Amino acid sequence: MSLKSQLESLLFVAIKPLAVKELADLTSAKAKEVETALEELNNDYQAGERGLALIKNNSHYQITTAADNSELVQDFLKDETSSELSQPSLEALTIIAYRGPIAKLELDRIRGVNCSLIIRNLLLRGLIEEKFNKSKEEYYYTVTPDFIRFLGLHSVADLPDYAQLNQAETIEQTLAASLNPSL
């Protein structure tokens, strides 16, 4: 069988997100090959009439149901819609999604306010996860696959204007460009 089909089978039974490295070990393929095959699989899902979708987060992949069938599946699973996010939580979550992995200090700086409580809340809701960076001695935050599923995206890179907002320098350049005409 092709690598693509092997990966699809593995992700289908795994349910939980699998790392590229894990998948490469399981299929005795190179990480690069795994990534290429998975991008192909994702293209199949997005182009064809399929009921599944592939999500990617921090080089972990997971198979889910397709966004178009969301309502139908939700009805079947009797899944409760999650409660609304408060404005500050939404802001923090957006910044983490676009700028993750991001340190708490940087998040505080962008929002101009201490975000400890919001971070705790988002962690509890499973929308973000923290990882300790040993060399910087600081916790870094990224969104979880659950966040990606919540938005119905393939990965954070699908967020609107992701490339522009992801890089600090780019933001300043873009801003500078949009300001210059008024000078």
Place this chain on the structure above:
Amino acid sequence: MMEFTTEKFSGPLGLLLSLIESEELDITEVNLAKIADEYVNYIRQAANINPEELADFLVVAAKLLFIKSKALLPYLYSGEEEEELNDLEKQLRMYKEFIAASQKVQAIINQKNFLFLPPLIKNRRAQFNLPVFSPPPKLTAAILRDKFWQLIADLSERQEKKLPEEVLEPKINIEEKILLIKNLLIDRIKVNFSKLLAAAPTKTEVIVSFLAILELAKQKELIFEQEDLFSDIHLSRLDG
């Protein structure tokens, strides 16, 4: 003063952004200087600021006042502060970008394109190294009951230790003191400063009284006179 509706703003930058946008201003240093007083007035009155966040609001207020003072007295600044001033401007612009992005994220969430996973069934949890409820085999209801009583006993024992109590000194507000002195001066033309101090029970209150008098003199509400060194200071009302 402009009426500013306390619509939803989240945090100090959110407030600053709402103020700037409600005046239809661009984010520039000049406009930040203009808005400084309004911002300070707003946080002075606002009752809905979370006390834990107040310090962050004050940091922004301090930056704004700094920008304003530089706009008013440019010759006092060497240019070294330039970077710090630009910072607030940059920070605010970046924040604005993310506010716009967060609205887009909200719109995506509203589409409810949730992606689902097969629900986990109990014995599959172990397969994925997820926590599984696995009580020790010899556990009985009686043991749980005894443990629970033990726990309650421990708790009530601990609760008896009272926390040390401390009495806080009454707070003296400089504004109250100013009002008091003003009222004194309505009845009398001259007031002896030492009498005012005699009524002050603590050192802090002496200092506050002194500050209040200096403030009133600055506001041209009163003048003070002292004939000789260390002699009594007399306060008198200054009628404008």
